[in-house]
Amino acid sequence: MKDTNPYPLLLKQLQALLAGESNMVTNLSQFASFVYHHLETLNWAGFYLNHRDQHLQLGPYQGSVACTKIPFGKGVCGTAGSAMRSLVVDDVNQYEGHIACDSRSQSELVCPLIVNQQLVGVFDLDSPITARFSETDKIGIESLVQVLIDNTNWGNLVEQVA
Secondary structure (H helix, E strand, C coil): CCCCCCHHHHHHHHHHHHCCCCCHHHHHHHHHHHHHHHCCCCCEEEEEEEECCCEEEEEEEEECCCCCEECCCCHHHHHHHHHCCCEEECCHHHCCCCCCCCCCCCEEEEEEEEECCEEEEEEEEEECCCCCCCHHHHHHHHHHHHHHHHCCCCHHHHHHHC
């Protein structure tokens, strides 16, 4: 991994990519692909969306096939969603209750998507490298997610979890 912080440039590129587009599926798809292809050493980048406050449901992503449903409070995604805060896990094998969708994943960063004080989903990054994600990554991903939130029409999804 490079020592430089890629996020200021990624932030500008993402703002340009999402400018003029507000469709939720389009923006989630573009975002997942953008992050997956611009950050090093990832094996998965994508979304789990709040399904009527019952569980997280697989959304647009890049990478290998994935778990389709994650209960709230379970695994890194379900825990980050329930707590409505980002989580960085250096070694998923040491994380109690980790849900292994891809056995290659060794570390994980999960950032919640909060719109109008409601959880609409989480953005999940997996890496085959232990301790891949730093505080810089956490802050950088949170800033990218905020651009996504600000440029997306969440329409029915927010209504479903209200």
